[in-house]
Amino acid sequence: MASNRKIEEGLEHVKNAEKSLKTGLLKWRPDYENAADEFNKAATCFRNAKSYQQCKDCLLKAADCHKQNRGLFYAAKALDQCISICKEMGDLRDIYSMAERAAHMFQSQGSPDSASSILEKAAKILESNVPMEALNLYKHAAEIAQIQDNQRQAAEFTSKVARLHVKLLQYDQAADAIRREIGIHQANESIQALGRLVVALVLVQLARGDIVAAEKAFKEWGTITSLRPKVLGLSKFTRIVEMYSRKLQGQERFIKQIVVAVLRTVQPNRVAVIFEGMHLCMTMRGVQKIIVTR
Incomplete structure (x- = not known):
């Protein structure tokens, strides 16, 4: 089975990550960077195998390794992926805390937009089942937006x-x-x-x-x-057209002037103008077509 092969591959990456975290006589400090990379690879394998709990565990470990290595932005990205996995699992218990942690990390790394985005993402997931937690996340996102x-x-x-x-x-x-x-x-x-x-x-x-x-x-x-509401009678529209047609005009400028006048006067949501004019150059001379409009 393909899923079994992916799980075995994921477990191999987990072993490599654990080796990177070990210390010894000549290795005083764990290799957090390599461990985080291996945990991320393992999470991908477990996700493809639909083993979501193992995927979540690996992403949390990857986030912790990035944090230990002072890579807070990448730690927050790992928590972002973890939130998506929790959504697929239908497990909403940890989403609030993970979103708050990730938002704090994004802010500390100078990425307030990413912080607001992950809070909004988590709030949308929680909105139906845990509205109070979603409420607090939206409040936090609003505070970040106002600060910025x-x-x-x-x-x-x-x-x-x-x-x-x-x-x-x-x-x-x-x-x-x-x-x-x-x-x-x-x-x-x-x-x-x-x-x-x-x-x-x-x-x-x-x-x-x-x-x-x-x-x-x-x-x-x-x-x-x-x-x-402000209402214009039909005669007022005629007067607007007459006002702007008293001088030589171009079609595009003429339409724009009418639109601007209506917008400023009535303040509607939208304005549409249908323009129809006669081409005198074609009705008075040359082919002398009686009905030629544009």
Whole structure:
């Protein structure tokens, strides 16, 4: 069987790793680098053989060897692989602690993006079965993003924190998380994102049974976000077209001017312009085609 051969190959790599860790009269210090490499090779063999527990054990030993050798980045990568193996095994018990350890190692090596990424990865795995642990991982990821002044990512993680609080019926904490996210978007002047958040905050306050707080939230933030929809009548679109068509125009510039005018006035999510014009050079002379449009 191919799986048996892979297991035997993996065990051979484990023996080589253990030899590298032994010390003697002429070898005072274990060869952690070679041991880590052998443990990684063994983990690959065990994974191919679907012997996931042995694979996990080897990855943990590889991480420890990298740590002893001061290769914290590679130790964190080994823990990252270990989290994936735990997911395949359906064993969620150690994922939280491994994600926190790996994130700390990535940060110490100047890789905050990798730290946030592994925390998010672990949180997604734990979200359905262990929401409280996922919640704490998202909080940690949001803190790292804010320290790095990555406001977009901080807002994304804070939004996931708020969603999990609502799922756990922790409405007070959910309201606090939504306010933090509002503060992040307000600092970045992301007005369009604020409207959705204000509605969410109002709904959370209503879920708490606090009508006064819901009304206060709407009054406080509703004026900033301009929640009242802006509507343009059909005649206004005609006036916009006439305003920009009074002078000699190019088709591309003309369309762009209309789009910009509508965006600034109504602030919709999207604008589409269908442009149709008559080619006078073809209708007045030459082939004199009556209906030639573009």
